[in-house]
Amino acid sequence: MNPLLVRAELQSLPPEDLLLTSGDFRIYRFLGADLPHTLREVGRLRELTFRTVAEGTGLACDLDAFDAWYDQLVLWDEKEGRLVGGYRLGPTDRILPLRGKHGLYTSTLFEFKGDFFKRMDPALEMGRSFIRPEYQRRPTSLPLLWRGIGRYVLRFPQYHLLFGPVSINPEYGQASKELILSYLRHNRLADDLVPFVRAKNPPRAMSLHEADLDVLQRCAFDLEHVSGLVSDLEPDAKQVPVLLKHYLKLNGRLITFNVDDSFGGCLDGLIVVDLTKVDPKLLAAYLSEEGARSFLEYHDFHA
Structure with missing residues (x-):
C-alpha cells in the first residue's frame, strides 16, 4: 500500500477526528467505509501482526464485513509515514438499531440471550487490536492507543x-x-x-488431573503470580497475554470463553470493562485528570 495514499486519507478527516497528537504520533478515528486505502492497510497489518503469534485468518488481509460500519482507531507515525497500530470499535447504540445483534462481530463467537444488550447498551464492542511487530517493544505504543480510546469516550x-x-x-x-x-x-x-451469553465453540474440558489443577489454583492467588507460573510453564517464558493483563488492571471481568477456529484456533474470553469502576488514577492516565473527572461526573448525573 502506498503510504502517501494513507496519509492523504487521514489528513482529509475533519479536525475532530484527530483525537490525539503526541510527539511524532497521531491517533485518528474514522468509519471503516470512509477511508478504503487506510482500511486496506489496517487489514494487511492486522494479518501480518497476528501471524507472528500463530493467529490470523490465513488470508493476505484481515478484513471482514463488520469493518465497514465500525469505527477504526489508528495510531500513525508521522515521522516514518506509516500506521503503527489500531483498534476496532463498535458502538452498540448505532449498530443494533440498524443491523441487530448480528451486526456485531462478537455475535459470530457468542450467542447473546435475553436482556444482555438491555443491560449493556450503550456500550463499545472492542477488538482486532494490534501493534505492528517493530513497535511492540516500545513501551508507549499500547498506552498511546488507550489514550486515543480515552479521547474517544470523552467525545462520546x-x-x-x-x-x-x-x-x-x-x-x-x-x-x-x-x-x-x-x-x-x-x-x-x-x-x-x-x-445471558453462550459460547458457540466452548473450549474442551480441562485435561489436567484435578489434584494438579488444585495445586496450581492454590498457588495462583493473584494475577502476577499466575503470570509467573505461566512463564515457568512456557518454553519461551512468556507470561499472561499483555492485552489480557491490561484489561484486568482496568478491573475487567470475563463472561465466558470460546475457541475461534477461523482465527488460528485462538481462545477468546469475552471481557467487559466498566470505566466508572476503574481505579481513578489509572482512568486519569488515559482520560487526563480533568477528563476523568468530567467523565465520572457525566455518569453520576445520568445514573
Missing part, C-alpha cells in the same frame, strides 16, 4: 461499558491455558452476565 461519554474478545493465542501450552482460565473463572467472572 455515554460509553462507559467496553466489551469484546480478548485472546490467548494457540502458542500457549494446555497447562498454561488451563491455569489462566481457572484463575479467571475463580476470580474474575462476571456472574451477573453469565446467564
